Amino acid sequence: xxxxxxxxxxxxxxxxxxxxxxxxxxxxxxxxxxxxxxxxxxxxxxxxxxxxxxxxxxxxxxxxxxxxxxxxxxxxxxxxxxxxxxxxxxxxxxxxxxxxxxxxxxxxxxxxxxxxxxxxxxxxxxxxxxxxxxxx
Numbered sequence: 624x625x626x627x628x629x630x631x632x633x634x635x636x637x638x639x640x641x642x643x644x645x646x647x648x649x650x651x652x653x654x655x656x657x658x659x660x661x662x663x664x665x666x667x668x669x670x671x672x673x674x675x676x677x678x679x680x681x682x683x684x685x686x687x688x689x690x691x692x693x694x695x696x697x698x699x700x701x702x703x704x705x706x707x708x709x710x711x712x713x714x715x716x717x718x719x720x721x722x723x724x725x726x727x728x729x730x731x732x733x734x735x736x737x738x739x740x741x742x743x744x745x746x747x748x749x750x751x752x753x754x755x756x757x758x759x
Contacts, residue, residue, distance in 0.1 A: 633680050702730040703740040
């Protein structure tokens with residue numbers, strides 16, 4: 624998940640320009656693009672930037688491991704709740720539109736299970752879910 628505090632292309636720090644993971648915008652937003660050559664120039668001009676990005680990279684690896692573990696051990700309800708919180712943090716707005724199908728793909732669950740989880744979260748007052756989208 625990419626948002627206010629996220630970046631794509633961190634492998635450039637280690638000389639790897641290949642993007643092995645697809646990048647897809649699920650929720651409308653904006654971003655900034657920096658070409659690889661300009662990125663390396665910036666690293667030379669701002670020595671502290673490499674250290675900050677290395678710390679970010681270490682944090683991101685730890686977070687991915689924790690997400691993988693929780694994805695395997697948590698219920699569909701817990702995973703849907705976690706992903707909705709993460710999306711809301713990254714969007715920076717209390718309302719967003721994500722389809723049940725998109726959430727199912729993100730949490731690796733069947734759409735009916737995601738719909739049931741959203742109904743529970745809606746009934747408990749944690750979010751407001753509509754038929755075609757989830758507004759958290």
